[in-house]
Amino acid sequence: MMSLRGAIARLWDIDESAPMLQSDGQWLPWGYVKSLSERIDTELTIAGCAAGGRVAVVLANRTESVAALIAIIRGSRTLVTLSPLQPPHRLAADLEATAVDYVLAGEEDWCSTEFAAAVSKLGATGWSVDGDAVTMAAQGARRHAASAESAESGDDLGEVVIEMLTSGSTGPPKRIPLSRAQLEASLCAALQHNNRSDGSAQAPFAGSAAILTWPLVHISGMWGLLQALVSARRLVLFKRFNLADWHAAVKNHRPGLVGLPPAAIQVVLDSGIPPDDLASIRAINCGASPIEPTLVDAFRERFGIPILVVYGATEFSGAVAGWTLNDFRERWLEKKGSVGRAFPGVRLRVVDAAGELPPAGETGLLQVASPQSGAPSDEWITTSDLAHIDEDGFLYIDGRADGVIIRGGFKISPDTVVRSLRSHPAVSDAAVAGLPDDRLGQIPVGAVELRARTSVAAEELREFCRKTLTPYEVPARVYIVDELPRGASMKIDHRRLVAMLTDLTSGSDES
Structure with a gap:
């Protein structure tokens, strides 16, 4: 199985002058991101945050967030995500609820009196991370998050790498602990599903760039970032989707595969972009929300590009089902509306109100069994999605059972x-x-x-x-x-x- 921490460690052997990340139109070399990550790691270590320490990060789509994630994973710590999309009082309340001892945020977050008060109430140590500067903004008590022995071993696949905030279902948002085993299973399943390598045989930061428009606090954005880091791909990071900038990035970097949500796909379709400008794209991955088959057909007719729908959830650390390019070419016309078939290592089924298995094609509550859930591989996890599965194993999402x-x-x-x-x-x-x-x-x-x-x-x-x-x-x-x-x-x-x-x-x- 792919090693997440091993893939991060492999980055330290790469030429520091290699262009690694583009943000706000500017390319930054790997050495810049590496140096910033090392400074974050040093500050956390001095403050007593050892392996297993929980670090809350206001995870905006910016270089500092990428460097923080690398430092936290490399040091066997846990990244506790905070959404910058929240109003100040909710961000402060969310931070307080994490009960963390360490906080990383941008200068504008620290300017919020509510945010600073929440850090003070926690008694946490916090840093402002802006550009290449890592400045202590709050001095808490020095804590030891884990023993030296556990810090050195770091072999537990059950260690929590990320606590991902999600709406989940009705009620307040909740954090989903994602273990190293879950994330590695998810990354491996996706690579097998698409018949792709992990990038270890390719020159690092030399191929086509990954274009990431999703917020990093969304599982799609986090998963896209992790996949880019594991495969050592250059990354074009957008603060948010913007048609003109996305169009320019595609023309410049000529990616073969990109990911977009349905809303962005509609924007591209409605634009005057010449089809030749998107000629490098072999397929578009689309998930997170339903997409109408008519939109898929219209986009394919205009640009000649298939849209490969995927289905997943934060609880499964990403996608568990989806279309392959071969399936799309061979089966789309007869399976329109499906979100594809189960990824390798994933089992899907639906159950009725009594927990029984209905005949193929009948709607029920979707259940998933997969190492990506963090539960034993034979344990069925019940989702909040209503679905049916046809006789060929194609999954169709019929709605939500929880009103979300x-x-x-x-x-x-x-x-x-x-x-x-x-x-x-x-x-x-x-x-x-x-x-x-x-x-x-x-x-x-x-x-x-x-x-x-x-x-x-x-x-x-x-x-x-x-x-x-x-x-x-x-x-x-x-x-x-x-x-x-x-x-x-x-x-x-x-x-x-x-x-x-x-x-x-x-x-x-x-x-």
Whole structure:
């Protein structure tokens, strides 16, 4: 099996002048990233963070995050991810909930009084990492995270490498501990699935560059970064997807395989990019949220590029099923809508409400058995996805069993949005549901009842939500209604809510 730490250690033998990472249009040599990683490692070691130490990192898409990840993995520590997409008060609360002893963040994060207060409350040691500077920003008590013996051994496949934040299902976000064994199993399965090598036989940082547009705090972004590091591929890192910059990167670097979410695929399709500019791309990997087969067909017709859909989750440290190029060429026309077949070493099945196996092709709750889950390989993990599997092993996702909204690959708990709307002084009650969206897959839409003798504009409610929600959680629309649809028990009738919001949205689109 591939060794994650061994692959990172192999980077230290590479010529330091080799271009390694492009950020903001500027190429940085491996020596720059290596030196920054070593400075981070030195600071952590001096502060007492040995093997097994948990380090919280505000993981923005920037060079400093890449260097921090390398230092943490190389030192057998645990990376605890913090999302920079959160409003300051939520980022501070999230940090406090981690109970870490060590924190790495950018200067602008430390300028937040709420963030600094959370670090102080933890009694943690923290550093501001900006450019090539690693500056102590908070002095905590010196701690020993692990014994010298465990620091030297580092052979435990069960060690937690990353604690990845995910929405998961309804309710507050949770952190998923991803072990070294899980990550290595995921990387190996993906390589076998696509009949690719781990890059060890190729000259490091010499081939085509990997283009990464996903946020590193999303499992797709993290997985893309790890894959680039393991295969020693040059990396073009975007802070966020931008059509003009992405187009230029593809023309310049001529990649054979790229990854894009459905929303970005739609943007590329709607653009005036000449097909010849994307001629190097053999296929596009697409995951994180559903994509309509009509979009796949339209993109292929315009650019001649297949879109290989994959299915996965943070809990499985990445993808567990997907299309191969051969499958797409041979089976797409008859299997449209599928997310492909199980990766090597992965078993899939669906069960009904009683836990029994229904006939092939019938919908049930999807279960996964794989080393990527961190559980024994014969243990079935139940997901929140409704699915069916046909007689040829092709998996189809039929919806969610937990009501979670997936907007452009990001999971949104309706309850979180409802709580934000209800906290407005003019709102008596609120309800939120996900409606279909051609670009993002789903969008959250809300309806509210107002308190007596109050008034507020719908757009004002959306702006109010921005103070407490991440940008992708803010409802795309809010409607003020006389009465929310309720059943006999006075609970919100979800089916009637969706129908009402669909009608309201249709009416507003026509007006």
